[in-house]
Amino acid sequence: MVKATTHFVCQSCGATAAKWAGRCEACGEWNTMVEEVLPQPVAGGRGSAVASARRGLSFVTLDGPVEIVPRRRCGIGELDRVLGGGLVPGAAILISGDPGIGKSTLLIQALAALAGNGVDAYYVSGEESVDQVRLRAHRLGLDGSSVRLAAETNIRDIVSTLEKTPADRPAVAVIDSIQTMRHDGLEGAPGTVSQVRACGQELIQLAKRRGIAVIIVGHVTKEGQIAGPRLLEHMVDTVLHFEGERGHAYRILRAVKNRFGATDEIGVFSMTDLGLMEVENPSAIFLGDRDEKISGSAVFAGLEGTRPVLVEIQALVAASALGTPRRTVVGWDGGRLAMILAVLDARCGLSLGSNDVYLNVAGGLRILEPAADLAVAAALLSSLTDRALPKETVVLGEVGLSGEVRAVSQMEARLKEAAKLGFTRAFVPKAGVGRQMPVEIRPLKRLAELVELFVGPNGEYAPKPAGDQAGDRDGAARPGRRGQPRGTID
Template structure:
């Protein structure tokens, strides 16, 4: 066997025949490590026998059966359950609950569908047992394997034929075909590739746990996210009990769905009504607080927006946001200044989506503007009012999608008034106990609300 020495960037996987101080692809410094690779002479792959292309219309179009994970919020994010042979990558900060939720999922699958295999490369079998006892997990068909050798793991999968497999984590796995250390770009890519082939051939759905970098991105080569069928991110602050599971890639479902969980002593518990959870500690009679409705996938969520506007003693006033786009805040402050006459350029502004929620859609614009004006003028918004609408640069309030779904969700939680764009009024049916007000501009909305 002929061996060659190459240098691989651990940030992006760029290859170089010599060591470089700075990666020319991703710009990372001191990220190259030496790897020795072997290549057998005459190692060209022979064409597979009996493989040929077929017309797409002749491919069987059977409906794919899905395997329920036993947790409805988890099934929602996956698109309705696990698809046979799918490869699911789940990432998140350390301690956020990745291993906990997967252990709970595997426990249900072991009880309802058959044997399930949990492979731990970070904990011993005894440590996994202690964690399972804390979560009250006792399924007799839940199998645990403390191993990091990929060849051994694949052998166990072939021997046991489990209904589902968890690899925790991909950064601890290694294959004997490469001499590089576990967690390196080459090892992660090669191990993920072999697991993908095994999942597709056997039809066994496989979960892969991935570490994240300090920037919040999944560690390892970018190709890892392209190889898998689904990429899930666990989000949340360890200081809060709430966790949000979000799909950023899904070949078998929507990428807009989220699942909301609450961390308790016995593990993660799904939250059936996230809106009530986000509003549970909302202060009453305080300026700068507004409630908006956002759509996450097919689910409407009510979220409280909190704004604090104070005179600044700095030459450049501070602009701080949590859960809200910083550039969107700058745009809305400019609209308030130019179109309404509220001069906030000399004030420090802090804007927060309470409960760790993240607002990305423009339908929350009117709620942000109202919260800012409320804090600046020190006037309280009616606590039974929900505010929805997109704000344009001319100060107009633009129509939004699914207005009736948003208003109905607010009515379920006891809100009695909704301020929405005038262009969306015709799409909302009359609701008992709910007053729906249409506005055409930011100035008109502030006159109604403040």
């Protein structure tokens, strides 16, 4: 009898080791190594391997016939946009997000819409009972839908049941969630690396074999990463991430990976008592509460996937009473903020090192592209000088370490969205200016030109007015010209 062999698997990253260790050498996490039994080799030994090798492969060329499979729309426009136009039969989709963000609500709304269009919709919950799912559907007004519910955690029972679905009818199945599923052929509790990997493989094979679109819900760790092995993200066709701040009603569905569409595409939803509602014009929502007369604010014309989105970037530069000033960033990269502050200091002659700096992207959206550099710099300068940007002005451009303003992609599409919302002027990189633009253009070649607009033509700080607060701990004056009232820049 062959003795069963074991190895140790990290439950955080999936790395394996021959011996147990308190700390995983791959990811550095403590107490995550768990012993697992290795699968036994197939009887036959070397002879079986030789026999399978003799079968060979049948290669084909790239110019063969291709069957174009039509997509099936979910009935929720924002979800269809993120998926690239709708669900592809046989696709495996992984959706993740923080607890309570609205993943289950969105999916049951999508299944109800699909069931109303003649699609066999299946919802399998490993976290809730059937009555709990029905209670949510009743609250959302979907209790009359023909979605088929089941509460089960055994992955083999789920797969064998879905195998019996009619082959001539389109079908969509939601598994909520993969961390609660278990494979009875493996040891270990649900949620372990081996269980998640095996259950995910079973579902993906089902999707490819039967043409069923399978949507898998995944939990996230405290760092915001999808729990379980990263191999699961490589196995599926599409990875969607549902994000948003608990204090905001808006939710962002972002495509992180998509074999059938564009990545970084976003869909915007609003959480209400009746479920998630689509936001067709997110720019108007993100700018709805903007006060045009307040300093420290700049409107950035961004691009999320193929959709131009206008968001407000807010900055506050304040005197610091600490030896190490604070740098607080919400919705942007903290390292990139440090870079912008260093460029303003070294290339533009400003001194911001002794001030607290707070930066916020209004509305709960997270900006990932470097085209927001110039807008962040404009918001910082506006707060530092206490002078608001001109009315109906957008800012966009990438800032280099030498202080140059670099061109950004699809500038015309960004400015068309700005013009649609009533903006008439834009601060943009000089290198990207075309012949015809939908708004008035103020081209900038270097960041120092933007600084000059805030601190005056001589580029010098004005002395501190009487009774005003000092700009730093040493009593240095804040930017501004002597005798000039603070307000909107020219």
